[in-house]
Amino acid sequence: MFFDDAKIASRILDIALTARQNDVPMCGIPYHAAESYIARLIKAGKRVAVCEQLESVPSAGSSIVKRDVVRVITPGTVIESNLLGSDDNNFLCSIYITKKEMGMAFVDVSTGDFFYLTADKNMEIFRGEIAKYSPKEAIIYAQSYETDTIFTEFIKSRNIPVHTLNEWHYEKEYMTEMICQTLSTHNLAGLGIESDIEIITAGSILQYLRDTHKTVFGHLKNPMKLASRDTMMLDEATISNLEIVENQQDGTRNRTLFSVLNNTKTPMGRRTLERNLLQPLVLRSKIDERLDLVDFFYQRAELAEEITIHLKEILDMERILSRFTIGKIQPRNFIAMKQSISASMKIKKIIHDCTIDNSMLTPLYEEFSDLSSLGETINTVIDDDPALSPEHGRVIKPGYLPELDKLYELKSDAKQWILKFQEDEKVRLGINTLRVKYNKILGYYIEISKGQSERAPKEYFRKQTLVGAERYTTEELQKFESDILGAADKITDIERREIEKLRLQIIEKSREIQMTASSVGYLDFICSLSISAILNRFVKPVINDNNYISIKNGRHPVVEKYYTKEVFIPNDILLDDSGNIINIITGPNMSGKSTYIRMCAILQLMAQTGSFLPVESADLSIADRIFTRIGASDNISRGESTFLVEMNETANILNNATDRSLCMGSCRVYSPLYKSENTFCHTLS
Ligand SMILES: Nc1ncnc2c1ncn2[C@@H]1O[C@H](COP(=O)(O)OP(=O)(O)OP(=O)(O)O)[C@@H](O)[C@H]1O
Ligand SMILES: [Mg+2]
Incomplete structure (x- = not known):
């Protein structure tokens, strides 16, 4: 690295900064240890261009060899397992904002997940989506970057690196072509990408992937449109206040709703659980269907146990597939794929046996593709214990050729x-x-x-x-x-x-592998909900259409599980659209007011995720939104004082709540008698 790059890298990597002739600043790293240094640069939010020599021997008469940038590694486009760190999703986000609307797309290139949405230009929705996907990097339309600074500033305040793309890329025809080429379709009709905004947000994210990976991706899943009619929109404050997937103390998964419900065994299952907790359902038929599935395994604990044993053998099929697609494989990846396919096929068989007397599992069964012949092929071709590479030893099984x-x-x-x-x-x-x-x-x-x-x-x-x-x-x-x-x-x-031959055979089956991996993830998620229901004594809720919430002896799942000094005292909840529209709860400090209102919101969220609840009984209607305004917090780096944060959160509730929304709020009232926080909890009608 030379010039300013060298100065920056030497500081981050803690390596010596030297100088070449004419005092050009320079620093370097050993080639064989490059990955660990690259990982540190990526972690620091930098982008690393990898330049390689493309000719082995200088062509006759010339001492200059051809070199080129073969890959730009960036926080949102990494695919290498040692750079990814965990099995969480690693999203790249693209943003395009017009006068009235905004488009957002999210791609995780390591798993192939691809989502997009268009919504009214609204800061609350924007913040909610960013909080939900926690992208590691964002690209934004150059003009939006300059004119809509509050959006850009918000992203920067979450320490997400932001980049702009060349403006000429944002041309509709060009973007359309880009999408069709990447997803191998002739037109956009089948994908559901319709409006100009959708084309531009989806296209620009693919353009960035092409710029960084220098290749067209064949393994991305078809883009999924996120529509507010299918799932509940959660805002940033609610995601953070309810500690759904991250706690407020150290930002980890510990002591969160996720940690209570997580009994998943596969990376796909973990990602499905996280995504579904942040996208609760709003359609009754879908909620009932999911609750019934959870109930199915709840009633058959041994079956869930048997499936779990096989799930444990399944590795991160989605990420392994991505590596096959871009050609970054080690022979051991074949064994991982074989093992995962074999375990998935055993699960497929178990599910098939269940469908004989219960049609509920048929849709799930149908999502499992038949990959047994691919598994067989890998088994015939690749040695059971292959060397690290053909240079290191035997990879192909004796007897095959x-x-x-x-x-x-x-x-x-x-x-x-x-x-x-x-x-x-x-x-x-x-x-x-x-x-x-x-x-x-x-x-x-x-x-x-x-x-x-x-x-x-x-x-x-x-x-x-x-x-x-x-x-x-x-x-x-x-x-x-x-x-x-x-x-x-x-x-x-x-x-x-x-x-290479076998790699191409695997890529040919990309769609089937992806479908199977998604089904494994979904089944793992369902089994996980059933197992936590059994372990934590949860009960199946009843969903009604009558706009009331009636819960008997409800408990806060996280406080109950982790705050074990005292036994949790259960409480009832009754909210309806006549006499109990609003509940006002007052009491001295430390009396459990905040815990109570958080519990109401969490139970509602759990029910709409399809989970059983920590209650004696629950009968609840569907909320279109859950709003929370709990606790005092400021965000000085975003220029928001405690009062401003509270006012913004309250304004968001007042502007967006409908007669089907569940709203939780707390405010501090100073009285001569109590210096205490008085808490209100209501549904609006
Ligand atoms: N139902 C319950 N059973 C047992 N412990 C509880 C229950 N509800 C709350 N707690 C515990 O009591 C403590 C105080 O709870 P919480 O923060 O909800 O009180 P609060 O009334 O909101 O207090 P403040 O007025 O100071 O905000 C917490 O440690 C919590 O774990
Ligand atoms: Mg409180």
Whole structure:
């Protein structure tokens, strides 16, 4: 790295900054350790352009070799497992804002997930979506970057690096072409991408992927439109106040609703749980369907247990598939894929057996593709314990290719041949110090000590003279060497060819693998909800259409599970659209007011995620939104005081709540009697 890059990198990586002629600042890292240094730069929010030499030997007459940028690694586009760190989604986000509307798209290139939405230009929706997906990097239309600064500032305040793309990319025809090419379709009709905003947001994110990976992606899932009629929109304050997937103390998963409900066994399951907790359902039929599925496994604990055993064998199929698609694979990835396919097929069989007397599981069963023949193929081609690469040892299974087996035989016979050749020569020439040896510079050679070297016959060509010995070769030894080296090269070539063939076969089945991986994720998510219901004594809620919430002996799932010093005292909730529109709760400090209103919101959210509830009984209607205005917080770095944050959150509730919304709020009232927070909790009508 040179100039300013060198100055920045040397600080982040803590490496020496040196200088070349004319005082050009410079710093470098060892090539073999590049990945760990790159990981640190990415973590610091930087982008790293990897420039490689593209020719092995300089072309005749020229000492300049061709070099080019082969990849730009950025926080939102990483695919390498050691740079990703965890199995959480790693989203890249693209934003396009017009006078009245805004478009957002989210892609996780490591799993292939692709979502997009168009909404009214609204800061609350924007903040909610950013909080929901926690993108690691954002790209924004250059003009929006300059004119809609509050959006950009918000992203920056969450420490998300923001970039702009060349303006000429934002051309509708060009973007349409880009989407069709990437997703291999002739037109956008089948994808549901309709408006100009959708085309531009979806297209620009694909353009950025192409700019950074220097390739067209074939493994992205078809983009999924996020519509407010299917799922509940949660705002940033609610996601944070209810500690759904991150706690407010250290931002980790500990002591969150996620941690109570998480019994998933696969990375796909974990991601599905997180996504569904942040996208509660709003359609009764969908909620009932999911609750019934959870109930199915709740009633059959041994079945859930049996499935769980197989789920544990499934690795991150989505991410492995991404690596196959972009060609960054190690032979061990084949074994991981084989093992995951085999376990998924066992689960498919179990689900199939269940569908015989229960049609509820049929849709889930149908999502599982039949990948058994692909699993078989991998098993036949790849060794059960393959080497790190063909250069390191055997990858293709013995018995698969006779031609390859012969070459391996030749290679392993080589030792025997050399020993025999050495002994024969010793006897023939009567030189007892004669040895056949090998080094990288000379290859195979015959070494004879100085004292006996006079006896070397004339067919021995001298290769090297040392102080105490002479080194020779013969025509026979040279032929042997070229056969052996030829065999080693041939082995590597054949193995590479077979690996590539199998890689293409796997890519051909991308869609099926993705569908299976999603089904595994969904099943894992459902089983996880059933298992937590069993472990935590949760009860199936009843969903009604009558605009009331009636909960008997409700408990806060997180406080109950982790605050074990005292037994949690259950409380009832009754809210309806006549006499109980508003509940006002007052009481001294530490009496449980905040916990109570958080519990109301969390129980509602859990029910609409399809989870059972920590209650004696629950009968609740569907809320279109859940709003929370709890606790005092400020955000000085965003220029928001405590009062302003509270006012913004309250304004958001008043502007957006409908007669189907559940609203929670607390405010501090100073009275001569109580210096306490008085809390209100109501539904608006
Ligand atoms: N139903 C309950 N059963 C047992 N413990 C509870 C219950 N509700 C709350 N707690 C515990 O009581 C403590 C106080 O709860 P909380 O913060 O809700 O009180 P508060 O009334 O909002 O207080 P403040 O007025 O200071 O805001 C917490 O440690 C919480 O874990
Ligand atoms: Mg409180």
